[in-house]
Amino acid sequence: MTINPVFTDATPIAAIDAERQFLDDVLAGLSAPQKFLSAKYFYDAAGSDLFEAITRQPEYYPTRTELGILDDQGAAIAATLPARANLVELGSGSTVKVRRLMVHRPDLAAYVPVDVSESFLRSEAEALARDFPNLTITPVAADFTRAFTLPEGLSEGAVAGFFPGSTIGNFEPPQATSLLAHFGRVLGPGATLIIGVDLVKDKAVLDAAYDDAAGVTAAFNRNLLTRIRNELGAEIDLDGFKHRAFFDRQASRIEMHLVSLRSQSIRLANRRIDFEAGETIHTENSYKYTVARFQALASEAGWIPTEVWTDPERLFSIHALRRP
Structure with missing residues:
Protein backbone atom coordinates (compact mmCIF):
# COMPACT_ATOMS: atom_id res chain seq x y z
CA MET A 1 0.00 0.00 0.00
CA ASP A 44 17.72 30.70 12.49
CA ALA A 45 17.09 30.48 8.72
CA ALA A 46 20.18 32.54 7.89
CA GLY A 47 22.30 30.62 10.39
CA SER A 48 21.15 27.28 8.98
CA ASP A 49 22.10 28.41 5.47
CA LEU A 50 25.49 29.63 6.68
CA PHE A 51 26.15 26.34 8.43
CA GLU A 52 25.36 24.46 5.23
CA ALA A 53 27.91 26.72 3.50
CA ILE A 54 30.47 25.93 6.24
CA THR A 55 30.13 22.23 5.51
CA ARG A 56 31.26 22.89 1.93
CA GLN A 57 34.48 24.68 2.91
CA PRO A 58 37.68 22.72 2.18
CA GLU A 59 38.95 23.11 5.75
CA TYR A 60 35.77 21.72 7.32
CA TYR A 61 36.33 17.96 7.40
CA PRO A 62 33.49 16.72 9.69
CA THR A 63 30.62 16.73 7.18
CA ARG A 64 32.45 15.20 4.24
CA THR A 65 34.12 12.64 6.51
CA GLU A 66 30.84 11.63 8.13
CA LEU A 67 29.20 11.40 4.70
CA GLY A 68 32.08 9.21 3.60
CA ILE A 69 31.46 6.84 6.51
CA LEU A 70 27.74 6.78 5.71
CA ASP A 71 28.51 6.02 2.06
CA ASP A 72 31.02 3.28 2.87
CA GLN A 73 29.26 1.77 5.89
CA GLY A 74 25.65 2.84 5.35
CA ALA A 75 24.32 -0.68 4.93
CA ALA A 76 25.94 -1.86 8.16
CA ILE A 77 24.80 1.23 10.05
CA ALA A 78 21.23 0.95 8.74
CA ALA A 79 21.21 -2.73 9.71
CA THR A 80 21.34 -1.72 13.38
CA LEU A 81 17.90 -0.10 13.03
CA PRO A 82 14.93 -2.27 13.98
CA ALA A 83 12.55 -3.46 11.28
CA ARG A 84 9.71 -1.04 10.52
CA ALA A 85 11.33 1.59 12.72
CA ASN A 86 9.99 5.08 13.30
CA LEU A 87 13.17 7.10 12.70
CA VAL A 88 13.45 10.34 14.67
CA GLU A 89 16.17 12.75 13.52
CA LEU A 90 17.06 15.16 16.33
CA GLY A 91 18.04 18.65 15.13
CA SER A 92 17.49 17.45 11.59
CA GLY A 93 18.55 20.43 9.45
CA SER A 94 19.51 19.14 6.01
CA THR A 95 18.36 15.64 5.09
CA VAL A 96 21.54 14.85 3.15
CA LYS A 97 22.79 12.41 5.82
CA VAL A 98 19.59 10.59 6.71
CA ARG A 99 19.08 9.81 3.01
CA ARG A 100 22.22 7.63 3.22
CA LEU A 101 20.40 5.42 5.74
CA MET A 102 17.01 5.48 4.06
CA VAL A 103 18.27 3.94 0.83
CA HIS A 104 19.25 0.87 2.85
CA ARG A 105 16.01 0.72 4.88
CA PRO A 106 12.99 1.04 2.58
CA ASP A 107 10.97 -0.62 5.34
CA LEU A 108 11.04 2.46 7.62
CA ALA A 109 7.56 3.06 9.01
CA ALA A 110 7.96 6.81 9.45
CA TYR A 111 10.49 9.62 9.53
CA VAL A 112 10.15 12.34 12.19
CA PRO A 113 12.53 15.27 11.66
CA VAL A 114 12.77 17.51 14.74
CA ASP A 115 14.16 21.01 14.32
CA VAL A 116 13.66 24.46 15.82
CA SER A 117 13.77 26.20 12.40
CA GLU A 118 10.24 25.63 11.11
CA SER A 119 10.75 27.00 7.59
CA PHE A 120 13.91 24.98 6.96
CA LEU A 121 12.26 21.91 8.53
CA ARG A 122 9.29 22.07 6.19
CA SER A 123 11.29 22.73 3.02
CA GLU A 124 13.61 19.78 3.71
CA ALA A 125 10.69 17.49 4.56
CA GLU A 126 8.89 18.41 1.34
CA ALA A 127 12.01 17.74 -0.72
CA LEU A 128 12.47 14.37 0.98
CA ALA A 129 8.86 13.43 0.32
CA ARG A 130 9.38 13.88 -3.41
CA ASP A 131 12.20 11.32 -3.34
CA PHE A 132 10.61 8.88 -0.87
CA PRO A 133 6.90 9.03 -1.79
CA ASN A 134 6.00 5.91 0.21
CA LEU A 135 7.40 7.20 3.48
CA THR A 136 5.25 8.84 6.15
CA ILE A 137 6.99 12.09 7.13
CA THR A 138 5.86 13.96 10.22
CA PRO A 139 7.92 17.07 11.00
CA VAL A 140 8.02 18.34 14.56
CA ALA A 141 8.93 21.97 15.26
CA ALA A 142 10.66 21.78 18.63
CA ASP A 143 13.87 22.41 20.53
CA PHE A 144 15.29 18.91 20.87
CA THR A 145 17.11 19.87 24.07
CA ARG A 146 13.75 20.41 25.82
CA ALA A 147 10.91 18.04 26.53
CA PHE A 148 8.76 17.35 23.48
CA THR A 149 6.30 14.65 22.52
CA LEU A 150 6.57 12.39 19.51
CA PRO A 151 3.58 12.81 17.18
CA GLU A 152 0.51 10.63 17.57
CA GLY A 153 -0.25 8.13 14.88
CA LEU A 154 3.19 6.56 14.57
CA SER A 155 3.20 2.86 13.82
CA GLU A 156 3.56 0.29 16.55
CA GLY A 157 7.12 -0.35 15.37
CA ALA A 158 10.23 0.43 17.38
CA VAL A 159 11.59 3.96 17.66
CA ALA A 160 15.13 4.84 16.63
CA GLY A 161 17.02 8.11 16.81
CA PHE A 162 19.51 9.72 14.43
CA PHE A 163 21.77 12.52 15.69
CA PRO A 164 24.55 13.08 13.16
CA GLY A 165 26.99 15.92 12.73
CA SER A 166 28.90 15.84 16.04
CA THR A 167 26.36 18.22 17.62
CA ILE A 168 26.86 16.32 20.86
CA GLY A 169 30.26 18.02 21.06
CA ASN A 170 28.58 21.42 21.49
CA PHE A 171 27.55 20.45 25.02
CA GLU A 172 29.69 20.37 28.14
CA PRO A 173 30.30 16.68 29.00
CA PRO A 174 27.82 16.69 31.95
CA GLN A 175 25.25 18.38 29.69
CA ALA A 176 25.99 15.87 26.94
CA THR A 177 25.30 13.06 29.40
CA SER A 178 22.01 14.71 30.37
CA LEU A 179 21.08 15.23 26.72
CA LEU A 180 21.69 11.58 25.88
CA ALA A 181 19.57 10.58 28.87
CA HIS A 182 16.87 12.97 27.62
CA PHE A 183 16.99 11.29 24.20
CA GLY A 184 16.51 7.97 25.96
CA ARG A 185 13.36 9.25 27.63
CA VAL A 186 11.97 10.67 24.37
CA LEU A 187 12.75 7.59 22.27
CA GLY A 188 11.77 5.11 24.97
CA PRO A 189 12.93 1.70 26.21
CA GLY A 190 14.66 -0.50 23.67
CA ALA A 191 15.40 2.40 21.30
CA THR A 192 18.44 2.56 19.05
CA LEU A 193 20.42 5.78 18.58
CA ILE A 194 22.84 6.46 15.71
CA ILE A 195 25.09 9.39 16.62
CA GLY A 196 28.03 11.20 15.02
CA VAL A 197 31.01 12.08 17.22
CA ASP A 198 34.09 14.08 16.20
CA LEU A 199 37.43 12.65 17.30
CA VAL A 200 40.57 14.20 18.80
CA LYS A 201 43.17 15.02 16.13
CA LYS A 288 36.39 16.19 20.63
CA TYR A 289 36.34 12.66 22.02
CA THR A 290 38.25 9.44 21.81
CA VAL A 291 36.04 6.45 20.98
CA ALA A 292 36.51 5.05 24.49
CA ARG A 293 35.69 8.34 26.20
CA PHE A 294 32.48 8.82 24.24
CA GLN A 295 31.35 5.26 24.88
CA ALA A 296 31.92 5.82 28.61
CA LEU A 297 29.83 9.01 28.45
CA ALA A 298 27.02 7.18 26.62
CA SER A 299 27.08 4.43 29.23
CA GLU A 300 26.74 7.04 31.99
CA ALA A 301 23.59 8.25 30.22
CA GLY A 302 22.04 4.79 30.25
CA TRP A 303 22.91 3.67 26.71
CA ILE A 304 24.74 0.48 25.73
CA PRO A 305 27.38 1.06 23.00
CA THR A 306 27.03 -1.68 20.38
CA GLU A 307 28.93 -0.62 17.22
CA VAL A 308 31.30 2.11 16.03
CA TRP A 309 32.49 3.05 12.55
CA THR A 310 35.31 5.46 11.62
CA ASP A 311 37.03 6.72 8.48
CA PRO A 312 40.52 5.37 7.62
CA GLU A 313 42.22 8.45 9.13
CA ARG A 314 40.08 8.23 12.29
CA LEU A 315 38.97 11.82 12.01
CA PHE A 316 35.33 11.06 12.82
CA SER A 317 33.15 8.31 14.26
CA ILE A 318 29.56 7.09 14.08
CA HIS A 319 28.22 5.11 17.03
CA ALA A 320 25.26 2.81 17.45
CA LEU A 321 23.80 2.83 20.96
CA ARG A 322 20.93 0.80 22.41
CA ARG A 323 18.60 1.66 25.26
CA PRO A 324 17.90 -1.23 27.65
Whole structure:
Protein backbone atom coordinates (compact mmCIF):
# COMPACT_ATOMS: atom_id res chain seq x y z
CA MET A 1 0.00 0.00 0.00
CA THR A 2 1.29 3.45 -0.82
CA ILE A 3 1.49 5.71 2.18
CA ASN A 4 1.30 9.38 1.27
CA PRO A 5 3.65 11.73 3.09
CA VAL A 6 2.02 13.30 6.10
CA PHE A 7 3.05 16.75 7.29
CA THR A 8 1.52 17.18 10.71
CA ASP A 9 2.29 20.49 12.35
CA ALA A 10 3.28 19.76 15.93
CA THR A 11 2.46 22.56 18.34
CA PRO A 12 5.04 25.16 17.34
CA ILE A 13 7.01 27.12 19.85
CA ALA A 14 4.81 30.17 20.46
CA ALA A 15 6.53 33.16 18.88
CA ILE A 16 6.12 35.38 21.92
CA ASP A 17 7.46 32.72 24.29
CA ALA A 18 10.41 31.99 22.01
CA GLU A 19 11.29 35.69 21.78
CA ARG A 20 11.02 36.11 25.54
CA GLN A 21 13.25 33.08 26.11
CA PHE A 22 15.75 34.39 23.57
CA LEU A 23 15.85 37.77 25.32
CA ASP A 24 16.19 36.21 28.77
CA ASP A 25 19.00 33.94 27.62
CA VAL A 26 20.88 36.78 25.91
CA LEU A 27 20.62 39.05 28.93
CA ALA A 28 21.73 36.28 31.27
CA GLY A 29 24.66 35.35 29.04
CA LEU A 30 25.88 38.89 28.48
CA SER A 31 25.64 39.63 32.21
CA ALA A 32 27.93 36.75 33.19
CA PRO A 33 31.59 37.40 34.17
CA GLN A 34 32.61 35.54 31.00
CA LYS A 35 29.98 36.70 28.55
CA PHE A 36 28.40 33.90 26.54
CA LEU A 37 25.57 33.11 24.15
CA SER A 38 23.93 29.71 23.68
CA ALA A 39 25.02 27.95 20.49
CA LYS A 40 21.42 26.84 19.87
CA TYR A 41 20.66 30.41 18.72
CA PHE A 42 22.97 30.02 15.73
CA TYR A 43 20.24 28.25 13.80
CA ASP A 44 17.72 30.70 12.49
CA ALA A 45 17.09 30.48 8.72
CA ALA A 46 20.18 32.54 7.89
CA GLY A 47 22.30 30.62 10.39
CA SER A 48 21.15 27.28 8.98
CA ASP A 49 22.10 28.41 5.47
CA LEU A 50 25.49 29.63 6.68
CA PHE A 51 26.15 26.34 8.43
CA GLU A 52 25.36 24.46 5.23
CA ALA A 53 27.91 26.72 3.50
CA ILE A 54 30.47 25.93 6.24
CA THR A 55 30.13 22.23 5.51
CA ARG A 56 31.26 22.89 1.93
CA GLN A 57 34.48 24.68 2.91
CA PRO A 58 37.68 22.72 2.18
CA GLU A 59 38.95 23.11 5.75
CA TYR A 60 35.77 21.72 7.32
CA TYR A 61 36.33 17.96 7.40
CA PRO A 62 33.49 16.72 9.69
CA THR A 63 30.62 16.73 7.18
CA ARG A 64 32.45 15.20 4.24
CA THR A 65 34.12 12.64 6.51
CA GLU A 66 30.84 11.63 8.13
CA LEU A 67 29.20 11.40 4.70
CA GLY A 68 32.08 9.21 3.60
CA ILE A 69 31.46 6.84 6.51
CA LEU A 70 27.74 6.78 5.71
CA ASP A 71 28.51 6.02 2.06
CA ASP A 72 31.02 3.28 2.87
CA GLN A 73 29.26 1.77 5.89
CA GLY A 74 25.65 2.84 5.35
CA ALA A 75 24.32 -0.68 4.93
CA ALA A 76 25.94 -1.86 8.16
CA ILE A 77 24.80 1.23 10.05
CA ALA A 78 21.23 0.95 8.74
CA ALA A 79 21.21 -2.73 9.71
CA THR A 80 21.34 -1.72 13.38
CA LEU A 81 17.90 -0.10 13.03
CA PRO A 82 14.93 -2.27 13.98
CA ALA A 83 12.55 -3.46 11.28
CA ARG A 84 9.71 -1.04 10.52
CA ALA A 85 11.33 1.59 12.72
CA ASN A 86 9.99 5.08 13.30
CA LEU A 87 13.17 7.10 12.70
CA VAL A 88 13.45 10.34 14.67
CA GLU A 89 16.17 12.75 13.52
CA LEU A 90 17.06 15.16 16.33
CA GLY A 91 18.04 18.65 15.13
CA SER A 92 17.49 17.45 11.59
CA GLY A 93 18.55 20.43 9.45
CA SER A 94 19.51 19.14 6.01
CA THR A 95 18.36 15.64 5.09
CA VAL A 96 21.54 14.85 3.15
CA LYS A 97 22.79 12.41 5.82
CA VAL A 98 19.59 10.59 6.71
CA ARG A 99 19.08 9.81 3.01
CA ARG A 100 22.22 7.63 3.22
CA LEU A 101 20.40 5.42 5.74
CA MET A 102 17.01 5.48 4.06
CA VAL A 103 18.27 3.94 0.83
CA HIS A 104 19.25 0.87 2.85
CA ARG A 105 16.01 0.72 4.88
CA PRO A 106 12.99 1.04 2.58
CA ASP A 107 10.97 -0.62 5.34
CA LEU A 108 11.04 2.46 7.62
CA ALA A 109 7.56 3.06 9.01
CA ALA A 110 7.96 6.81 9.45
CA TYR A 111 10.49 9.62 9.53
CA VAL A 112 10.15 12.34 12.19
CA PRO A 113 12.53 15.27 11.66
CA VAL A 114 12.77 17.51 14.74
CA ASP A 115 14.16 21.01 14.32
CA VAL A 116 13.66 24.46 15.82
CA SER A 117 13.77 26.20 12.40
CA GLU A 118 10.24 25.63 11.11
CA SER A 119 10.75 27.00 7.59
CA PHE A 120 13.91 24.98 6.96
CA LEU A 121 12.26 21.91 8.53
CA ARG A 122 9.29 22.07 6.19
CA SER A 123 11.29 22.73 3.02
CA GLU A 124 13.61 19.78 3.71
CA ALA A 125 10.69 17.49 4.56
CA GLU A 126 8.89 18.41 1.34
CA ALA A 127 12.01 17.74 -0.72
CA LEU A 128 12.47 14.37 0.98
CA ALA A 129 8.86 13.43 0.32
CA ARG A 130 9.38 13.88 -3.41
CA ASP A 131 12.20 11.32 -3.34
CA PHE A 132 10.61 8.88 -0.87
CA PRO A 133 6.90 9.03 -1.79
CA ASN A 134 6.00 5.91 0.21
CA LEU A 135 7.40 7.20 3.48
CA THR A 136 5.25 8.84 6.15
CA ILE A 137 6.99 12.09 7.13
CA THR A 138 5.86 13.96 10.22
CA PRO A 139 7.92 17.07 11.00
CA VAL A 140 8.02 18.34 14.56
CA ALA A 141 8.93 21.97 15.26
CA ALA A 142 10.66 21.78 18.63
CA ASP A 143 13.87 22.41 20.53
CA PHE A 144 15.29 18.91 20.87
CA THR A 145 17.11 19.87 24.07
CA ARG A 146 13.75 20.41 25.82
CA ALA A 147 10.91 18.04 26.53
CA PHE A 148 8.76 17.35 23.48
CA THR A 149 6.30 14.65 22.52
CA LEU A 150 6.57 12.39 19.51
CA PRO A 151 3.58 12.81 17.18
CA GLU A 152 0.51 10.63 17.57
CA GLY A 153 -0.25 8.13 14.88
CA LEU A 154 3.19 6.56 14.57
CA SER A 155 3.20 2.86 13.82
CA GLU A 156 3.56 0.29 16.55
CA GLY A 157 7.12 -0.35 15.37
CA ALA A 158 10.23 0.43 17.38
CA VAL A 159 11.59 3.96 17.66
CA ALA A 160 15.13 4.84 16.63
CA GLY A 161 17.02 8.11 16.81
CA PHE A 162 19.51 9.72 14.43
CA PHE A 163 21.77 12.52 15.69
CA PRO A 164 24.55 13.08 13.16
CA GLY A 165 26.99 15.92 12.73
CA SER A 166 28.90 15.84 16.04
CA THR A 167 26.36 18.22 17.62
CA ILE A 168 26.86 16.32 20.86
CA GLY A 169 30.26 18.02 21.06
CA ASN A 170 28.58 21.42 21.49
CA PHE A 171 27.55 20.45 25.02
CA GLU A 172 29.69 20.37 28.14
CA PRO A 173 30.30 16.68 29.00
CA PRO A 174 27.82 16.69 31.95
CA GLN A 175 25.25 18.38 29.69
CA ALA A 176 25.99 15.87 26.94
CA THR A 177 25.30 13.06 29.40
CA SER A 178 22.01 14.71 30.37
CA LEU A 179 21.08 15.23 26.72
CA LEU A 180 21.69 11.58 25.88
CA ALA A 181 19.57 10.58 28.87
CA HIS A 182 16.87 12.97 27.62
CA PHE A 183 16.99 11.29 24.20
CA GLY A 184 16.51 7.97 25.96
CA ARG A 185 13.36 9.25 27.63
CA VAL A 186 11.97 10.67 24.37
CA LEU A 187 12.75 7.59 22.27
CA GLY A 188 11.77 5.11 24.97
CA PRO A 189 12.93 1.70 26.21
CA GLY A 190 14.66 -0.50 23.67
CA ALA A 191 15.40 2.40 21.30
CA THR A 192 18.44 2.56 19.05
CA LEU A 193 20.42 5.78 18.58
CA ILE A 194 22.84 6.46 15.71
CA ILE A 195 25.09 9.39 16.62
CA GLY A 196 28.03 11.20 15.02
CA VAL A 197 31.01 12.08 17.22
CA ASP A 198 34.09 14.08 16.20
CA LEU A 199 37.43 12.65 17.30
CA VAL A 200 40.57 14.20 18.80
CA LYS A 201 43.17 15.02 16.13
CA ASP A 202 45.96 17.45 15.15
CA LYS A 203 45.43 21.00 16.46
CA ALA A 204 46.18 22.63 13.11
CA VAL A 205 43.46 20.60 11.40
CA LEU A 206 40.94 21.58 14.07
CA ASP A 207 41.86 25.28 14.14
CA ALA A 208 41.51 25.57 10.37
CA ALA A 209 38.18 23.75 10.34
CA TYR A 210 36.60 26.40 12.60
CA ASP A 211 38.24 29.47 11.02
CA ASP A 212 38.04 28.89 7.26
CA ALA A 213 39.87 31.19 4.86
CA ALA A 214 36.63 32.29 3.16
CA GLY A 215 35.27 33.65 6.44
CA VAL A 216 32.05 31.62 6.36
CA THR A 217 32.40 30.43 9.97
CA ALA A 218 33.10 34.03 10.99
CA ALA A 219 29.83 35.12 9.33
CA PHE A 220 28.00 32.25 11.03
CA ASN A 221 29.34 33.34 14.43
CA ARG A 222 28.55 37.02 13.86
CA ASN A 223 25.01 36.14 12.75
CA LEU A 224 24.21 35.77 16.46
CA LEU A 225 24.69 39.51 16.83
CA THR A 226 22.57 40.13 13.75
CA ARG A 227 19.76 38.10 15.31
CA ILE A 228 20.00 40.05 18.58
CA ARG A 229 19.80 43.33 16.67
CA ASN A 230 17.00 42.32 14.29
CA GLU A 231 14.81 40.23 16.60
CA LEU A 232 15.37 41.88 19.98
CA GLY A 233 15.93 45.47 18.84
CA ALA A 234 19.41 45.74 20.32
CA GLU A 235 21.74 48.60 19.43
CA ILE A 236 24.92 46.83 18.28
CA ASP A 237 27.82 47.80 16.09
CA LEU A 238 28.15 44.58 14.10
CA ASP A 239 31.55 45.66 12.81
CA GLY A 240 32.79 46.04 16.37
CA PHE A 241 33.30 42.30 16.85
CA LYS A 242 35.46 39.68 15.15
CA HIS A 243 35.44 35.88 15.10
CA ARG A 244 38.03 33.82 16.97
CA ALA A 245 38.29 30.01 17.18
CA PHE A 246 41.00 27.78 18.65
CA PHE A 247 41.53 24.25 20.01
CA ASP A 248 42.13 23.94 23.75
CA ARG A 249 43.94 20.61 24.00
CA GLN A 250 43.68 20.37 27.78
CA ALA A 251 39.89 20.71 27.67
CA SER A 252 39.75 18.73 24.37
CA ARG A 253 37.50 21.31 22.77
CA ILE A 254 37.30 23.97 20.10
CA GLU A 255 36.21 27.33 21.53
CA MET A 256 34.49 29.99 19.43
CA HIS A 257 34.31 33.59 20.58
CA LEU A 258 33.22 37.01 19.37
CA VAL A 259 35.94 39.49 20.30
CA SER A 260 35.18 43.14 20.97
CA LEU A 261 37.55 45.25 18.86
CA ARG A 262 37.28 48.28 21.16
CA SER A 263 35.61 49.57 24.29
CA GLN A 264 31.92 49.74 23.44
CA SER A 265 28.38 49.08 24.67
CA ILE A 266 25.35 47.12 23.53
CA ARG A 267 21.93 48.49 24.46
CA LEU A 268 19.23 45.88 24.91
CA ALA A 269 15.88 45.99 26.72
CA ASN A 270 16.71 49.28 28.44
CA ARG A 271 20.01 47.90 29.67
CA ARG A 272 23.56 48.84 28.73
CA ILE A 273 26.10 46.04 28.43
CA ASP A 274 29.68 47.27 28.39
CA PHE A 275 32.67 45.66 26.70
CA GLU A 276 36.34 46.32 27.12
CA ALA A 277 38.63 46.09 24.09
CA GLY A 278 39.55 42.43 23.63
CA GLU A 279 36.70 41.14 25.82
CA THR A 280 34.93 38.14 24.35
CA ILE A 281 31.51 36.54 24.09
CA HIS A 282 31.96 32.76 24.27
CA THR A 283 29.55 31.41 21.67
CA GLU A 284 30.36 27.73 21.23
CA ASN A 285 32.36 24.78 22.43
CA SER A 286 32.92 21.72 20.28
CA TYR A 287 34.29 18.86 22.32
CA LYS A 288 36.39 16.19 20.63
CA TYR A 289 36.34 12.66 22.02
CA THR A 290 38.25 9.44 21.81
CA VAL A 291 36.04 6.45 20.98
CA ALA A 292 36.51 5.05 24.49
CA ARG A 293 35.69 8.34 26.20
CA PHE A 294 32.48 8.82 24.24
CA GLN A 295 31.35 5.26 24.88
CA ALA A 296 31.92 5.82 28.61
CA LEU A 297 29.83 9.01 28.45
CA ALA A 298 27.02 7.18 26.62
CA SER A 299 27.08 4.43 29.23
CA GLU A 300 26.74 7.04 31.99
CA ALA A 301 23.59 8.25 30.22
CA GLY A 302 22.04 4.79 30.25
CA TRP A 303 22.91 3.67 26.71
CA ILE A 304 24.74 0.48 25.73
CA PRO A 305 27.38 1.06 23.00
CA THR A 306 27.03 -1.68 20.38
CA GLU A 307 28.93 -0.62 17.22
CA VAL A 308 31.30 2.11 16.03
CA TRP A 309 32.49 3.05 12.55
CA THR A 310 35.31 5.46 11.62
CA ASP A 311 37.03 6.72 8.48
CA PRO A 312 40.52 5.37 7.62
CA GLU A 313 42.22 8.45 9.13
CA ARG A 314 40.08 8.23 12.29
CA LEU A 315 38.97 11.82 12.01
CA PHE A 316 35.33 11.06 12.82
CA SER A 317 33.15 8.31 14.26
CA ILE A 318 29.56 7.09 14.08
CA HIS A 319 28.22 5.11 17.03
CA ALA A 320 25.26 2.81 17.45
CA LEU A 321 23.80 2.83 20.96
CA ARG A 322 20.93 0.80 22.41
CA ARG A 323 18.60 1.66 25.26
CA PRO A 324 17.90 -1.23 27.65
